Amino acid sequence: MKGLVGRFEKTVAGRQEITSRIGTLDRRTRALLITVDGRTSVGDLLARALQLGLESDAVFALQQEGFIQHVGELGHVSDVQPSAGSLPSGAKQNSRFRKRSLAAARMYLMDVMVRTLGTAEHPIRTRLIEATDPGSVEQAFEAFLEMLRETATPSVVAHIEESFRDQLPIRQ
Structure with missing residues (x-):
């Protein structure tokens, strides 16, 4: 499955699907979409898909349907960049915060x-x-x-x- 490396995050369409419960996705695929958080590896997402009783190509299908994208792709609108002083000393040193x-x-x-x-x-x-x-x-x-x-x-x-x-x- 070419293109399934790294980490995925929800797109605007993916977040709308979760919040509006439009019903485009079946229950198990929606549950998989909910677990996409921008930090979980593709391998973990594939394992979750199998645990939910989905085929191994369910993650690829979510990407093809525009519900998820690779972390950092253009079109990501929910980034929040905190000021350097607002992070606690133990916070992860990551440029992506929500x-x-x-x-x-x-x-x-x-x-x-x-x-x-x-x-x-x-x-x-x-x-x-x-x-x-x-x-x-x-x-x-x-x-x-x-x-x-x-x-x-x-x-x-x-x-x-x-x-x-x-x-x-x-x-x-």
């Missing part, structure tokens, strides 16, 4: 909960909806992680935790 917010972290977590729990009416999700401060969001997340550890593989749990934490604002 916007972080409590709202983005909550929305990501709500989406994962619905997909994982299969229902929008779950007590942990209700706690998350009512959470408005970082502490209460973190408590709802920890409760969700506890439950998730009983049903999901450690790699899925780690991926969800990392993605959630990457959405949170950087603590000063």
Whole structure:
């Protein structure tokens, strides 16, 4: 599969597909698109595709349909370049950063909960909806992680935790 090296990120069309739930993609392919984050290697994406029951060419199909692109291709519009003084000393030295917010972290977590729990009416999700401060969001997340550890593989749990934490604002 020529062209499937490096890392991929969602295009504008890919982000619109996720946020608008247009229905262009089937459920498993949409789940694969959600995992595309600009940091995960193509090999990991191919493995995820197989875990989701997709063919190995699913990643290539997402690229051909314009939902993902190689990191750094023209047309990327969501780069945010923080000032040198805004990074904590332990932050990754990477020129690519995305916007972080409590709202983005909550929305990501709500989406994962619905997909994982299969229902929008779950007590942990209700706690998350009512959470408005970082502490209460973190408590709802920890409760969700506890439950998730009983049903999901450690790699899925780690991926969800990392993605959630990457959405949170950087603590000063």
